[in-house]
Amino acid sequence: MTAGKSLLDIRGVETYYGNIRALNGVDVSVNEGEIVALIGANGAGKSTLMMTIFGTPRARRGTITFAGTDITDLPTHEIARMRIAQSPEGRRIFPRMTVMENLQMGASLDNLKFFDEDVEKVFTLFPRLKERIAQRGGTLSGGEQQMLSIGRALMARPKLLLLDEPSLGLAPLIVKQIFDAIRELNRTQGLTVFLVEQNAFGALKLATRGYVMVNGVVTMSGTGKDLLADPEVRAAYLEGGRH
Numbered sequence: 001m002t003a004g005k006s007l008l009d010i011r012g013v014e015t016y017y018g019n020i021r022a023l024n025g026v027d028v029s030v031n032e033g034e035i036v037a038l039i040g041a042n043g044a045g046k047s048t049l050m051m052t053i054f055g056t057p058r059a060r061r062g063t064i065t066f067a068g069t070d071i072t073d074l075p076t077h078e079i080a081r082m083r084i085a086q087s088p089e090g091r092r093i094f095p096r097m098t099v100m101e102n103l104q105m106g107a108s109l110d111n112l113k114f115f116d117e118d119v120e121k122v123f124t125l126f127p128r129l130k131e132r133i134a135q136r137g138g139t140l141s142g143g144e145q146q147m148l149s150i151g152r153a154l155m156a157r158p159k160l161l162l163l164d165e166p167s168l169g170l171a172p173l174i175v176k177q178i179f180d181a182i183r184e185l186n187r188t189q190g191l192t193v194f195l196v197e198q199n200a201f202g203a204l205k206l207a208t209r210g211y212v213m214v215n216g217v218v219t220m221s222g223t224g225k226d227l228l229a230d231p232e233v234r235a236a237y238l239e240g241g242r243h
Helices: 046-053 076-081 099-106 109-125 127-131 142-154 172-189 200-206 224-229 231-238
Strands: 006-017 020-031 035-039 059-066 084-087 160-164 192-197 209-214 217-223
Touching: 006 046, 006 192, 020 035, 020 046, 020 059, 020 192, 020 217, 035 046, 035 172, 035 200, 046 059, 046 160, 046 192, 076 084, 084 142, 099 109, 099 142, 109 127, 109 142, 109 172, 127 142, 142 160, 142 172, 172 192, 172 200, 192 200, 200 224, 200 231, 209 224, 217 224, 224 231
Parallel strands: 035 192, 035 209, 084 160, 160 192
Antiparallel strands: 006 020, 006 059, 209 217
């Protein structure tokens, strides 16, 4: 998918937990049609940036612009209505609800006329979910729960999909399925994806561009290919890494 104009612009963002600064002047941009990866060690601030985009916690300084609109101070529910969807770290599906009920919870009230079509798209992407349609979310495997979390986010018909650690704790074969699905969504539907990952190898292989975050600061950026080849990145994140 060819990248288009800027969709998400994060400029000079600082985020705090109490008096502790978690993000320090972060600049990140995501263009239409791109897959952009943010890599870094555990505790680098990657998930904080994802949550700051949604306004919880709020950026204390800097601006976040989506499709030309400043969303820095908007309430979370208004940000979600702008067709930004998130598959959060830890999946956070509804464990007592069935697969179908979870997908219903993700559907946008503005687009209910597309509900059946959107469910079919999710089942085409993740056939396993169709087999588990009446099963409670809490009884699914970790990989199936991740598929459901992504599927639920897709039901909102997002312009931008935020994925926070989609491969965490999953077997390599399932990780490949998840990454293949992300690539397919981008290729066939032109979906723009912003991906936070500790699996640097998989994320940069998938990404159009990438950013490296260390202690709340973006220290490097470049194409996925260039970052994969960079000696510093290789030494810090890829040596003996996951393929």
